[in-house]
Amino acid sequence: MKEDLVAHAAARAASVIELAQELIRRPSRGGIDDYAPVLTVLEHWLSGHGLPHRRLHDEAGQLVGLLVEISGGRPGPWWTLDACVDTASFGDESAWTFPPSAGDVVDGFLRGRGAADSKLAAAAFCHIAADLLPIAGALRGGLAVLLDVDEHTGGFGGARAYLADPDVVIPAGVMIGYPGMDDVVVGGRGLWRATLTVSADSGHSGSSRKVLGAISRAARLVQLLDGADLPGAPSAGAEFGLSPKLSVTAVHGGEGFSVVADRCDLNVDVRTTPVFDAHDAETLVRKAVAELDAELPGPVPTLFTPIACWPPFQLQPHEQPAAALMEAAASFGLPVRAKTAGPSNIGNLLAGQAGGIPATAGFGVPYEGLHGIDERASLAELPQVYAVYHRAVLDLLDAL
Template identity: 80%
Template sequence: MRNDLVVQAAQRSQSVIALAQELIRHPSRGGIDDYSPVLAVLEKWLSERGLPHRRLHDEQGQLVGLLVEIAGARPGSWWTLDACVDTASFGDESAWTFSPTAGDVVEGWLRGRGSADSKLAAAAFVHIAADLQARADTLSGGLAVLLDVDEHTGTFGGARAYLADPDAARPAGVLIGYPGMEDVVVGGRGLWRATVTVYAPSGHSGSSRTVLGAVSRAARLVQLLDSADLPGVPQQGAGFPLAPKLSVTAIHGGQGFSLSPDRCELNVDVRTTPAFDGEDAATVVRKAVDELDAELPGPLPTRVEEIACWPPFRLEEHEQPAAALLDAAASIGISVRAKTAGPSNIGNLLAGAGPGGIPATAGFGVPYTGLHGTDERAHLAELPQVYAVYHQAVLNLLSAD
């Protein structure tokens, strides 16, 4: 990496931090806050610098993100930097030792909800877009910066609107700015989710007649699901490095004490792998359901309603855009490993986007603590290095055609 990029990154840091601070001070909790104020901060910043941008809306016309587009002078592939600017909820605010919207810097840490995930990355990415606009005549293809909201709801409204936008070039790959400096996340398990509804005769809990309520039937189903046979962890180096996982994450049924309820709903979350996909997950869950209905028959068959199914994804280290990010990190002496993550992320959505999917990395950023928890903070000493890595990676990609 050229020394001038490293120096430029250091010079950019204070401006990046200042923008991130302002974003943190505008709460944008997914599904709770209005996203317009936080996106207005970014619109103002982009407009003042003459960066081309436009709003993204979902099918209902709701504002779900901003898209910045820097076109190169020569034909080539488009690549995307993506950072969400909505956040997790604050949780128990009394447990925080500072305000979730503090947006201040204390002992080298940027503090507040969104500092780690991912307002600092959003601030860095728009600065990189500004850097590249100044040299667009030397670039092939183009750079898009997706500043999406509706991410923490799990709906991924901004990313979906981007992919559905007929005026946006389909990206050859996406680099997602999740935090963490030890790894470049090149893959993640997929997911299969369903709501399972268990039925039973209703009755008074004090009745002399024995009534097995829906909650009791649901409890038995949880036992069957928890003991379901899933493939184990693969041997070291044998393909996808993680095993599938099944979890019952919610149970809803009944009210008060006197009534034995006639229905109970379970949320079932299965994390999938290439060797155990959504169809396999559905088979395991339906097998447990069939066992329940045979063992403890109800008035209606237990119903399984699929809610979501995303494929797993994994890039090899030589595939783009993973290679560009790993090479850029190595060029300034940062030792990082390619990692396949357990949780799912926007990379899974991209993997299922049309023929062949869209390859993505889903994490490389500054060190952090408290992500989605109390006292969220992002460490700033490493910001110049992270900025320089992304800047160099994008330059490499836009010079490759």
Template identity: 80%
Template sequence: MSEDLVAQAAQRSASVIELAQELIRRPSRGGIDDYAPVLGALEDWLSGRALPHRRLHDEAGQLVGLLVEITGGRPGSWWTLDACVDTASFGDESAWSFSPTAGDVESGWLRGRGAADSKLAASAFVHIAADVYARAESLHGGLAVLLDVDEHTGGFGGARAYLADPEAARPAGVMIGYPGMDEVVVGGRGLWRATITVYAPSGHSGSSRSVLGAVSRAARLVQLLDSADLPGSPIDGSGFPLPPKLSITAIHGGQGFSVSPDRCELNLDIRTTPAFDDQDAETLVRKAVDELDAELPGPAPTRVEPIACWPPFRLQDDEQPAAALIQAATSLGIAVRTKTAGPSNIGNLLAGEGGIPATAGFGVPYVGLHGIDERAHLAELPQVYAVYHQAVLDLLTGR
């Protein structure tokens, strides 16, 4: 990595922090706040530097993000930097030791909701776009910066709108700016989610008739699912390092004390792998449901309603854009390891949309992500900035 690039990153830090502070002071909790103010701050910054950008809307016309597009002067692939600018909720604000919208710097930490996830990254990425724009004529392909405001809802509306936009160049790969400096996330388990509805005759809880209620039938189904046989270690030779996982995440049924309910709903989350995919997950669930209905018959068959399905993904270390990011970090003397994450992330969505490769994490150290007193450590910001800048330049010059 050139000394000029490192020096430029150090010079950029003050401006990156200043914009990030402005973003943090504009609350943008997913599904709660109006996103126009936080996107407006970004639009003002981009317009002030004449960077080409436009709003993204979902099918219902709702504002779901901004897209910055820097076109190179030579043919080639497009690459994308992605950071969400909506955030998790504040939780118990009385438990915070500072305001969730403080946006200040204390003892080297940028403080407030979104400091770690991912307003600092969003600020860094638009600054990198400005750096790239200044030399775009010499570059191949193009750089897009996606600023999503429908990420923490789980809807990923900005990403979906970007991928569905006929005017946007389809990216050859995406680098997502989640925080954490020790790892580059190159994979994640997939998911298969469903709502299961269990039925039973309703009646008075004090009735002389013996009636097995829906909650009791649902409890038996939970036992069957929890005891289901999932593969342990990877068995397909893919090298995928994590096993599948099944979790019952919610049970809803009944009210009060005197009525035995006629239905009970379960939320089921199964994390999938190449050795245990969505079809395997659904087969396992339907087998357990059939066993329940045979053992404890109800007035109607138990209903399984699939809700969401994302495939697992994993990049090899020499695949782009992982290779460019790892190489750039190594050139700066930063030892990073690759990681396949247990939770799913936007990389799974991209994998399901035509197999777009993605990294999902390399950023500054952090504390309190999605929790109390969220903050991001700023001493490492110049290094993180330089790594992404170098990786982007390597991808746009075909190195």
């Protein structure tokens, strides 16, 4: 079986790469580009291979993904492969050494935005679905392949539409195709986000009267937040292994030169852990706000607007679907380890669903330039990665 899957994956590689190239050549930057072109490429491929699929729309009716569903011939749980086909922005295009939508292969690397995150995975998952279709009757449960957009915006519109669809069988677990070959990501820090609106009396910047503007008050609040006392790094061998982190990620205020701003907005992002949760994050930020308003009073209290909250998540290596993915990797001689990641991801959204949906959030080909310049994905390891996911899915669907 192992040798057959490796040989099959090697034979599939050229077709996977060809589809990924077509996806990369359709820019799909989150919140910037129209998603229809990239999703249309996938629709044509899925239709051409006889795979049942349908569009997913958000509450506003916007197209936010495609869903492939393969029902098994025997009762059992459903499992999901998920890969986003929207991408990060290009950033400074003049800094790239090749066009961000090149979609070419040079020196064994697939080049262009989305090559690593995660159009190559989307192409591979489509092919795995096509592999399963002829043997669907022998499968227990079913497989869904979610090809979502609105992921890089942080809105996760595709994943939300999938989970809200009344016709969907809620999966027993999800494997997300983020790249990186050294680890199977089994967890991630959660997040808590808020916007803080700092107010002040406006005035002329040339006035003889001293005016403490909103920007100056906000700068003091940034100091208080940066100096806030968070738990330190976990001790060696700690189960979760990551400490919480607070960042002020955006400051907006003021206009021109002659007016002292009467408003300044701060975006605050706190990455949470099982020992420092959303309640702790909110308490800490409110304490800093209270200190500011006491030390440098404004005309009104600083306004506090919660934006988002996701719990941290972590699977144990023996829990599914992590176990199937790690066992499949081990069977092909890949020494992967279980890892809890610092960034949050769709796994956090899944963990926050009623009852929680377990997820892995990364195993894929090696890469460079993720979310940066010159993004590219190594292709030499593609057959191994493909075979690992193929075997894991067959194991979960009781087809081995």
